[in-house]
Amino acid sequence: MIKKIIIDNFMAHEHTELELGSGLTILTGGNNTGKSAVVEALRCLATNPVPSHNIRHGAKEARVCVELDDGTRVVWVRKKRSSGYELWKPGAEEPEEYWKFGRTPPDDIRAALRLDLVELESGDPVDIHVGNQREPVFLLNKPASNAAAFFAASTESAHLLAMQNLLKRQTTDAKRQARDLEGQVERIEGVIDRLAPLPDIELQVSAARELEKSAIVFEKTIPALESVLEKHLGLVATLHEKSECRAALDVIVEPPKINDVKSLSDMIQSMETVEKRLSKAVNGINALKGLGQPDVLEDTGKLATLVRSLDSVQNTLWKTEVQTACFEKIEPLPLLEKTSDLSAFIDELLSVQYRYSRVTRWDNVLQKIVEPPPVESTDALNDTLSAMHNLTSRITSATEGMSDLQNRLKELEETVEERINELGCCPTCGGKMTTATFIDQRCRHDS
Missing domain, CATH: 3.40.50.300 (P-loop containing nucleotide triphosphate hydrolases)
Known part of the structure; x- marks a missing residue:
């Protein structure tokens, strides 16, 4: 209810x-x-x-x-x-x-x-639940035979007759459905004929994919070529720089030889020692000149100490005289000239030595560098670039063609989907049928 x-x-x-x-x-x-x-x-x-x-x-x-x-x-x-x-x-x-x-x-x-609805032996089925607007309650406007058939529908014979009539109707309906199915098959074949361009579209899509693969290969090759060109340009610049350095170093002359100054340094040190000793001796002599006559000897301890001091002074004086005699044979020291030029020369010499060592290292490095390859003709690269431009234009045109084909395919899919929705199921086997399975796999009936 x-x-x-x-x-x-x-x-x-x-x-x-x-x-x-x-x-x-x-x-x-x-x-x-x-x-x-x-x-x-x-x-x-x-x-x-x-x-x-x-x-x-x-x-x-x-x-x-x-x-x-x-x-x-x-x-x-x-x-x-x-x-x-x-x-x-x-x-x-x-x-x-x-x-x-x-x-x-x-x-x-x-x-x-x-x-x-209630099925009758004669006449259309009767709706006992819902009536029509301009008709009376069911069977009141129908022939008496319909009413009799309705009230007799509960007997066994009525059931047999109803089953017989149902079988006849089912046979008639089956024939009518067969004719309808034949018409549907003709319409479906017409739709399939409209889908005939799909293989050509697939071939064009495959060709576009091959072109896309070629373009991807060229896109991967170009960075390698650019890297090789960049390395070549770097090597050419380095070689040019090394050549300029070598040309600059060829102009530099050999530095003068430096004499050994060790003997001069030893002589200067000896002269400083002698000068110190001579100064001590002069001071001792000056101290002895002020001495008067010695007093009466009383305590000889101090005298012994003084004697020992005098002996020491005498020994020092003797050594001083000997050294003086030696010094008299020594020629006077040469006048010291300004060493600013020598200092600048030494600095320049050190700088030259540093540059020489650096150039030597560069020369060792450059000797290990192989000769740069000869610059080949760029005609092949230009041909490759031209081929890439052609491929780019072909890819663009193929992409536009693919877009048009996709639009056509979408329209065909909408047409197929609309037709499948009208049919509801496969008209041959009654199975479930969708647009995707119909286009990709067709509706097969192997069984």
């Missing part, structure tokens, strides 16, 4: 909810208020009719939901290209969805609604 009806975006109803009582429910109202739309919504829920203008203007889909007395909810969803059902069982968090099941509602939906 239906307790509640909810209608969304169906014909004139944007959102309508109807609570049904336990007895008889009557809908009243003026014209064009949506009474017939409620009845039509129940009919669509029960029979899933062929597509018509049921979706409210501006909406993407229409929904008709009924809530049964056991808590079950059945929802009929009508989209622009397909229709389906949602079955919400009591306590379920997610619905069971039914799509692409053909024209007849699924058995689970029919079992939940219990709004099936």
Whole structure:
């Protein structure tokens, strides 16, 4: 038993909810208020009719939901290209969805609604649940034979006759479906013929991919060539710099030889020692000149000390005389000249030695450097660059062609998807069929 009806975006109803009582429910109202739309919504829920203008203007889909007395909810969803059902069982968090099941509602939906038509031996099936707007209650405007067939539908013979009629109708329907399928096959073959350019498109895509691979190889080769050219230019610059250094060093003359000054240094040191001793001797002589006659000897301790001192002074004087005699033979010291020029010369000499050692190291390094390779002609590189420019233009044109082909492929996919949505399933085997599987693998029937 239906307790509640909810209608969304169906014909004139944007959102309508109807609570049904336990007895008889009557809908009243003026014209064009949506009474017939409620009845039509129940009919669509029960029979899933062929597509018509049921979706409210501006909406993407229409929904008709009924809530049964056991808590079950059945929802009929009508989209622009397909229709389906949602079955919400009591306590379920997610619905069971039914799509692409053909024209007849699924058995689970029919079992939940219990709004099936009654099949008669003669005449069309009778709807005992939903009536038409301008017709009386069922069978009142029908021949008596229909009423008799309806009330006799519960007997065994009626069931046999109904089964026989059903078999006849199924045979007729099968023939009609066969004719429809032949027409669908012709239409599908026409669609497949429209998809005939796909192999050429695939070949063009493969050629574009090969061109792309060639371009990638050239892109990887160019950095290596640039690195080799950069190294070559660096070696040429280094060789030019070394050549200039060597030309500058060739102008430098050999430095003069430095005489050994050790003997002169020893002589100067000896003269300083002699000068000190001579100064001490003169001081001693000057001290002795002031001495008078010695006094009476009384205590000889001091005299002994003085004698020892005199002996020491005498020895010193003797040594001084000897040294003086030696000094008289020594020629006078030469006058010391200014050493600023010598100092500058020594600094320049040290700088030259440093530069010489540095040039020697450079020469050792340069001797290990191999001769630079001869500069080859750049014609091959220019040909490569020309080929790359040609490949770039070809890649650009191929990319534009690929874009056009992708747009054409997208249009074909939309056409195929629209046709598949109209069919719902494979017309040959009844299996599930999608756009991706149809284009990539075709719908095969090996079994």
